[in-house]
Amino acid sequence: MSAALKPASEPSQAGSRRLILDHAARLFRERGYAETSMRDIAGVCGMKTASLYYHFASKEKIVTEVLNTGVATVSEEASRRVDMLGADAPAAERLHAAISAHLHALLELDNYTGANIRIFGHVSSRVRAATMDQREHYEQWWRELLADAAARGAIRPDTDLSLLRLLLLGAMNWTVEWHKPRPDNTDSVEAIARSLTTMVLRGVFDDKPTPPLRRRRTKIGKLEPWKQSPP
Amino acid sequence: MSAALKPASEPSQAGSRRLILDHAARLFRERGYAETSMRDIAGVCGMKTASLYYHFASKEKIVTEVLNTGVATVSEEASRRVDMLGADAPAAERLHAAISAHLHALLELDNYTGANIRIFGHVSSRVRAATMDQREHYEQWWRELLADAAARGAIRPDTDLSLLRLLLLGAMNWTVEWHKPRPDNTDSVEAIARSLTTMVLRGVFDDKPTPPLRRRRTKIGKLEPWKQSPP
DNA sequence: CAACCAACCTAGCGTCCGTTAGATGAGCGC
DNA sequence: GCGCTCATCTAACGGACGCTAGGTTGGTTG
Numbered sequence: 001m002s003a004a005l006k007p008a009s010e011p012s013q014a015g016s017r018r019l020i021l022d023h024a025a026r027l028f029r030e031r032g033y034a035e036t037s038m039r040d041i042a043g044v045c046g047m048k049t050a051s052l053y054y055h056f057a058s059k060e061k062i063v064t065e066v067l068n069t070g071v072a073t074v075s076e077e078a079s080r081r082v083d084m085l086g087a088d089a090p091a092a093e094r095l096h097a098a099i100s101a102h103l104h105a106l107l108e109l110d111n112y113t114g115a116n117i118r119i120f121g122h123v124s125s126r127v128r129a130a131t132m133d134q135r136e137h138y139e140q141w142w143r144e145l146l147a148d149a150a151a152r153g154a155i156r157p158d159t160d161l162s163l164l165r166l167l168l169l170g171a172m173n174w175t176v177e178w179h180k181p182r183p184d185n186t187d188s189v190e191a192i193a194r195s196l197t198t199m200v201l202r203g204v205f206d207d208k209p210t211p212p213l214r215r216r217r218t219k220i221g222k223l224e225p226w227k228q229s230p231p
Numbered sequence: 232m233s234a235a236l237k238p239a240s241e242p243s244q245a246g247s248r249r250l251i252l253d254h255a256a257r258l259f260r261e262r263g264y265a266e267t268s269m270r271d272i273a274g275v276c277g278m279k280t281a282s283l284y285y286h287f288a289s290k291e292k293i294v295t296e297v298l299n300t301g302v303a304t305v306s307e308e309a310s311r312r313v314d315m316l317g318a319d320a321p322a323a324e325r326l327h328a329a330i331s332a333h334l335h336a337l338l339e340l341d342n343y344t345g346a347n348i349r350i351f352g353h354v355s356s357r358v359r360a361a362t363m364d365q366r367e368h369y370e371q372w373w374r375e376l377l378a379d380a381a382a383r384g385a386i387r388p389d390t391d392l393s394l395l396r397l398l399l400l401g402a403m404n405w406t407v408e409w410h411k412p413r414p415d416n417t418d419s420v421e422a423i424a425r426s427l428t429t430m431v432l433r434g435v436f437d438d439k440p441t442p443p444l445r446r447r448r449t450k451i452g453k454l455e456p457w458k459q460s461p462p
Numbered sequence: 463c464a465a466c467c468a469a470c471c472t473a474g475c476g477t478c479c480g481t482t483a484g485a486t487g488a489g490c491g492c
Numbered sequence: 493g494c495g496c497t498c499a500t501c502t503a504a505c506g507g508a509c510g511c512t513a514g515g516t517t518g519g520t521t522g
Contacts, residue, residue: 192394
């Protein structure tokens with residue numbers, strides 16, 4: 001459950017319809033929705049613009065399917081990974097599986113989830129409504145995951161679970177803005193998942209700071225795998 | 232340092248130039264860059280499209296100034312708030328001030344910072360380059376804030392500071408996607424800041440879970456001030 | 463081998479975009 | 493009253509956009 005299973009960039013298999021969706025998802029994720037024209041999509045698919053309309057009635061139909069596939073992907077991956085642990089696994093492990101799966105789908109599995117996260121706020125309200133149900137379903141899954149962890153006493157009782165969910169998903173979703181896959185195949189995403197899980201569960205505060213004299217050293221991240229550009 | 236200082240929605244003062252920027256920032260934040268036309272901006276400013284070109288040479292000039300103002304706002308607000316504490320304030324308090332200031336600028340102060348966060352990834356690389364310096368400067372400020380906290384021993388030495396910075400800023404920046412200001416004037420943003428600071432510093436994990444019989448209750452968020460829509 | 467159909471093409475329509483040229487008028491120093 | 497500048501206007505240009513009508517293929521089938 002670590003390295004990318006698919007190249008995460010090139011189309012997956014036969015069928016023009018699938019080819020179009022794969023390329024559209026990639027372009028939407030890389031450039032945005034309005035910044036990707038039907039001519040662009042047709043271009044990278046090796047066909048003329050009009051041919052797209054044999055497979056899809058409109059640009060909105062394409063983006064709707066891309067968005068829905070995106071939620072479906074991350075949703076299935078997450079529940080698959082968590083269910084794999086069995087229902088009586090420690091809450092901390094279940095949370096880590098969920099975080100790892102979400103990041104894996106977002107950054108490695110394919111371009112659909114990343115496209116969803118990046119362009120959802122930039123499509124028409126019509127399209128947004130058409131994919132809201134799936135999104136709401138996935139969010140509900142997270143609500144229950146955290147509620148379950150809290151019910152088991154694994155989360156401090158003064159924690160606002162709604163806020164925890166929103167901030168945690170925010171930290172994860174924002175990775176699409178700065179994460180660049182490494183040239184080599186080293187797995188950076190699982191490292192992010194581990195770090196985030198630890199930070200969320202245990203925090204970063206040091207209660208017993210600075211033993212006298214020989215001051216402790218903060219680990220220096222040698223050659224960060226994630227290339228940051230924005231704040 | 233809590234409630235919104237300005238209405239955060241309507242133009243601030245005289246001057247057509249400023250009027251245009253204020254409205255443009257609002258529209259960019261609400262709808263996105265490509266989804267906001269020069270005709271739209273002119274419309275809400277009560278003028279004709281061509282009049283915008285008396286004040287700005289192009290749409291890109293407008294968005295560049297909006298983006299730069301956005302970083303300047305959050306950057307000044309953050310360092311102001313942290314400097315106010317004095318250099319020898321506890322690292323935890325400095326971190327809270329930084330988080331609170333960032334969220335305040337993003338969600339309450341005006342529309343410039345929010346516009347920056349929402350559309351930065353959707354403008355041309357030319358525009359992005361023109362505001363990169365400021366962004367890099369602000370990010371450097373955060374690097375130093377965290378490095379300083381680590382040097383004082385307030386952050387556990389096995390913490391990857393780069394990752395902490397990216398995930399923390401991610402959790403904050405993503406709030407623009409779900410936070411809706413409350414109808415009443417109650418301050419929800421400072422509550423978010425407090426929660427996030429606590430979560431990051433102490434984590435949410437409960438080491439001493441579930442005392443036998445009388446199980447503890449997880450605080451139920453009554454009428455959440457933040458209205459969530461996306462995952 | 464003729465009919466058919468899926469999959470693609472050429473060509474272009476109407477619309478909206480950012481942008482520009484040039485006119486208009488209000489306010490002001492002289 | 494004259495000339496000048498500022499701020500805005502009317503009108504329109506060229507190009508990119510989403511989309512469509514209708515033609516051309518090449519493979520399958522009766």
